[in-house]
Amino acid sequence: xxxxxxxxxxxxxxxxxxxxxxxxxxxxxxxxxxxxxxxxxxxxxxxxxxxxxxxxxxxxxxxxxxxxxxxxxxxxxxxxxxxxxxxxxxxxxxxxxxxxxxxxxxxxxxxxxxxxxxxxxxxxxxxxxxxxxxxxxxxxxxxxxxxxxxxxxxxxxxxxxxxxxxxxxxxxxxxxxxxxxxxxxxxxxxxxxxxxxxxxxxxxxxxxxxxxxxxxxxxxxxxxxxxxxxxxxxxxxxxxxxxxxxxxxxxxxxxxxxxxxxxxxxxxxxxxxxxxxxxxxxxxxxxxxxxxxxxxxxxxxxxxxxxxxxxxxxxxxxxxxxxxxxxxxxxxxxx
Amino acid sequence: xxxxxxxxxxxxxxxxxxxxxxxxxxxxxxxxxxxxxxxxxxxxxxxxxxxxxxxxxxxxxxxxxxxxxxxxxxxxxxxxxxxxxxxxxxxxxxxxxxxxxxxxxxxxxxxxxxxxxxxxxxxxxxxxxxxxxxxxxxxxxxxxxxxxxxxxxxxxxxxxxxxxxxxxxxxxxxxxxxxxxxxxxxxxxxxxxxxxxxxxxxxxxxxxxxxxxxxxxxxxxxxxxxxxxxxxxxxxxxxxxxxxxxxxxxxxxxxxxxxxxxxxxxxxxxxxxxxxxxxxxxxxxxxxxxxxxxxxxxxxxxxxxxxxxxxxxxxxxxxxxxxxxxxxxxxxxxx
Numbered sequence: 163x164x165x166x167x168x169x170x171x172x173x174x175x176x177x178x179x180x181x182x183x184x185x186x187x188x189x190x191x192x193x194x195x196x197x198x199x200x201x202x203x204x205x206x207x208x209x210x211x212x213x214x215x216x217x218x219x220x221x222x223x224x225x226x227x228x229x230x231x232x233x234x235x236x237x238x239x240x241x242x243x244x245x246x247x248x249x250x251x252x253x254x255x256x257x258x259x260x261x262x263x264x265x266x267x268x269x270x271x272x273x274x275x276x277x278x279x280x281x282x283x284x285x286x287x288x289x290x291x292x293x294x295x296x297x298x299x300x301x302x303x304x305x306x307x308x309x310x311x312x313x314x315x316x317x318x319x320x321x322x323x324x325x326x327x328x329x330x331x332x333x334x335x336x337x338x339x340x341x342x343x344x345x346x347x348x349x350x351x352x353x354x355x356x357x358x359x360x361x362x363x364x365x366x367x368x369x370x371x372x373x374x375x376x377x378x379x380x381x382x383x384x385x386x387x388x389x390x391x392x393x394x395x396x397x398x399x400x401x402x403x404x405x406x407x408x409x410x411x412x413x414x415x416x417x418x419x420x421x422x423x424x425x426x427x428x429x430x431x432x433x434x435x436x437x438x439x440x441x442x443x444x445x446x447x448x449x450x451x452x453x454x455x456x457x458x459x460x461x462x463x464x465x466x467x468x469x470x471x472x473x474x475x476x477x478x479x480x481x482x483x484x485x486x487x488x489x490x491x492x493x494x495x496x497x
Numbered sequence: 498x499x500x501x502x503x504x505x506x507x508x509x510x511x512x513x514x515x516x517x518x519x520x521x522x523x524x525x526x527x528x529x530x531x532x533x534x535x536x537x538x539x540x541x542x543x544x545x546x547x548x549x550x551x552x553x554x555x556x557x558x559x560x561x562x563x564x565x566x567x568x569x570x571x572x573x574x575x576x577x578x579x580x581x582x583x584x585x586x587x588x589x590x591x592x593x594x595x596x597x598x599x600x601x602x603x604x605x606x607x608x609x610x611x612x613x614x615x616x617x618x619x620x621x622x623x624x625x626x627x628x629x630x631x632x633x634x635x636x637x638x639x640x641x642x643x644x645x646x647x648x649x650x651x652x653x654x655x656x657x658x659x660x661x662x663x664x665x666x667x668x669x670x671x672x673x674x675x676x677x678x679x680x681x682x683x684x685x686x687x688x689x690x691x692x693x694x695x696x697x698x699x700x701x702x703x704x705x706x707x708x709x710x711x712x713x714x715x716x717x718x719x720x721x722x723x724x725x726x727x728x729x730x731x732x733x734x735x736x737x738x739x740x741x742x743x744x745x746x747x748x749x750x751x752x753x754x755x756x757x758x759x760x761x762x763x764x765x766x767x768x769x770x771x772x773x774x775x776x777x778x779x780x781x782x783x784x785x786x787x788x789x790x791x792x793x794x795x796x797x798x799x800x801x802x803x804x805x806x807x808x809x810x811x812x813x814x815x816x817x818x819x820x821x822x823x824x825x826x827x828x829x830x831x832x
Contacts, residue, residue, distance in 0.1 A: 171577045171601040173627040214817055242506045243686055250811065251586040253606045257689060257809035261822040266506035266686040268614060269809070269824075271588045271606040279603060283618070290625035292508040310813075351578055351601040354592060474592035474604070476585065478645075482549055487596040489604075 169353030170379030170492075179288035180343035181335045181495075182295075183236075184451040185229025187222040189304070189330030192440075192448065195430045200452035201331070202229045208305070208330050219303035219332075220255040222444075223248065224262060226332035226451075227299050234295075234336045241265045241336070242293035245280035249273060249302050249328075249443050250310060256300070265297070273472030274369075274398050275352070276300035277333060277447040278491040281468075282349035284337040285493065289346075294339055301332025302442030311362075311477060325363040326400045326426055326441035333447030335455070344458045348384060350492040352376035354474065358485045362475065365486070366403020366426070366438055369471040372488035373399060374410035376469055380492050381416060388418045392463045395454060397446040397470035397490065398426035400438030425449035425470075446470040458497050466495045504688030505714030505827075514623040515678035516670045516830075517630075518571075519786040520564025522557040524639070524665030527775075527783065530765045535787035536666075537564045543640070543665050554638035554667075555590040557779075558583065559597060561667040561786075562634050569630075569671045576600045576671070577628035580615035584608060584637050584663075584778050585645060591635070600632070608807030609704075609733050610687075611635035612668060612782040613826040616803075617684035619672045620828065624681075629674055636667025637777030646697075646812060660698040661735045661761055661776035668782030670790070679793045683719060685827040687711035689809065693820045697810065700821070701738020701761070701773055704806040707823035708734060709745035711804055715827050716751065723753045727798045730789060732781040732805035732825065733761035735773030760784035760805075781805040793832050801830045 186201045193204040203225055210225075212218040223246070231238060244263060246256035247270035260267035272279040280298035287293040305315055307328040313319040337346065355375045359368035373396050381387060388394060388411075399407055404424040411418050429440035429449055450468055457463040469492035475484070521536045528539040538560055545560075547553040558581070566573060579598060581591035582605035595602035607614040615633035622628040640650055642663040648654040672681065690710045694703035708731050716722060723729060723746075734742055739759040746753050764775035764784055785803055792798040804827035810819070 169599050169601060171628065173622075216813055216817065247606060249587075251813065252584075252608065252809060252811035254809070254811045254814045257822050257824075258814070258819070260824075261689040261691050264504050264688055266504060266688050267824060268618070268686060268826075269606045271582060271604045273587065283603070286622070286625065286627060287508075290621065290627075292621060292625075293506065351603060353599055353601050354596040356596050474587060474589070476587035476589045478551055478586065479589045479593065482551065484593070487592050489592075489595075489602060491603075 170350045170376050172348055172350045172383035173286055174348045175285050175289040175346055177289045178345040179285040179337050179339060180341055180345050182338045182341040182343040183230045183234035183336040184455050185226040185233060185334045186448050186452040187225045187332045188448050192329055192331050196428055197448055197452045200456050215303050215306040219301060219306050220258045222332040223255050223299060223301040224259040226334040227297055230334040230336045238263055238265055241295050241297050243268060243287060244297045245270055245283050246299045247271045247276045248300055249307050273474055274441060274443045275470040275472030275489055275491050276443045277450060278468055278470035278493050281493050282491050285346040285349060288337050288339050296337050297334060299334035300443040300447045302328055302444035304328045304330045307442055321435050322363045323437050324402060326365060326438045327436040328442035329440045329445040331444040331448035333451035335451055345496045347494045347496050350376055350380040352490045354487045354489050356485050356487040360485045362480050365441055365473045366400040367406055368473050368486040369488040370399055370403045370406035370410060373407050373469055373471045373490040376490040376492050378414055388416055391465050391467045394418050394422045394467045396424045398441040399424045399471060400426040402438050461497055464497045468493050505685045505711050507683055507685045507718035508621055509683045510620050510624040510681055512624045513680040514620040514672050514674060515676055515680050517673045517676040517678040518565045518569035518671040519790050520561040520568060520669045521783050521787040522560045522667045523783050527664055527666050531763055532783055532787045535791050550638050550640040554636060554641050555593045557667040558590050558634060558636040559594040561669040562632055565669040565671045573598055573600055576630050576632050578603060578622060579632045580605055580618050581634045582606045582611045583635055584642050608809055609776060609778045610805040610807030610824055610826050611778045612785060613803055613805035613828050616828050617826050620681040620684060623672050623674050631672050632669060634669035635778040635782045637663055637779035639663045639665045642777055656770050657698045658772050659737060661700060661773045662771040663777035664775045664780040664783060666779035666783035668786035670786055680831045682829045682831050685711055685715040687825045689822045689824050691820050691822040695820045697815050700776055700808045701735040702741055703808050703821040704823040705734055705738045705741035705745060708742050708804055708806045708825040711825040711827050713749055723751050726800050726802045729753050729757045729802045731759045733776040734759045734806060735761040737773050796832055799832045803828050
């Protein structure tokens, strides 16, 4: 199929673009879990004062971006470019947020790996001197995703045990050439990997091979090993997907069992219908920009590899019998 | 609303990344028009041997990419990154094409402005030395767009006179640091502009202000004027949108009446239901990568500004009463 052993491509950021500020918003269910203490704007109502789920999602994303910009002591006009996308058809959350922000905007679609794709591109822009400051952001909403990808909530459809729960939340960070913060050292662009999984309720199993491919590419390109990182963080594989990832890495001679966590696996204290944990573009966006960044900023973690993961299916592609193509992009961070 | 007069941001590519090859595919209706003589792969059947419109669209995109790569005498493994997106929900044409290509992939969504967004990012990557060669590509299909955004074709819905016809076609180019070709000199990232148009059949009127905003930003940032370009090419404004663009530019003191063409306005010899002309991500992708590039390669055009235009609506946003946010990204080219 390919002449590449692992198909990614790694960029190096010698000028140390830095995350100088973050902003996060999360729903009430999400704030019961590990991120509750770290989120900037915990919500008590997942409608966030709006009259539709989609508008609530857009408002969460806008709030996360504004929080990050304000947290850096900046105004919107000081941001040169916004990289954002989301799960909704035609990324309306990102596009409508960008309309209000009036910041030069490059729209992305990479499903639940949007956080690391946007960070990688923002860091690349800043490192090359194209932009002084760039914002990376994404989010998701359980209810808007559920009705777009699956069934109306009112139907009360039973969820199978391999399923995950789409996170209601958004995360954003400001990446700048100057200032104090966590450096983005490199980024590995992933390729699309499809192991033939067709079960749309089993995203963890579908995405794990893409994540493994990108991690293996990153280690090959950089000459680093898992032990060079305090923590390797995958996006939203959930409990089952994380186990598959560890097994796939082990088979290739890389043991990540002691320093891997998955944002989807840790975001919920699983008590109800979340089963394998969280998913959605907001999952890794919230966990990374709140919990993980606080550990990096405090110096508890010094070197982190963050690989968000995305399943690139649509209801049409699944309906036409296609399997689920997946992707993962990684960024390496250093305090 | 903003502290920016015009909200874009211009990047300069000092190392002259070059378009070393292009590839285009277009449907039978499209090949009756001006692009017919220039398209690499004119189709006699818009199903392209596939059993669904979406699969035909994906195959057109793949074929355009392969044609561009092969035309440069390269293999897929020599491409460091593919930037692509399309109009379908979750950009399945681009994602499934990327699955088959096995090239590191960064997914974009910018509606019908995807061609210039992908070119801008590919040129930025190559210019900065992050990639030796990058591919930019997009496409669309009349039938897949029609049933996703509007009505089932079988319904035979009447189209109003302000409407445009989604182009069945795809275009792609290889951008490299070395080799012969047309240089990409700079790129202007647009901001989202929304003048409050809610008529989803009148995309040209909705998009024209975004195009004007990006052109004005480009002239302000670069110090150039319309007369510095042999041709200023907008994406898919159609006849009505093009007239609005010219008027908006005139109001700001920039006369583009003698050297502006719009890909949507010129792609069809309007004889049937195309009304204002072509639209869709494939419109500017096909016209630029076939007709315009042949004029640049022959030296007939020496300096060109290409600004594809996109309407960032979805059926959900329109259904919830929102107006149509639009965007345009520009790239400046020099033979």
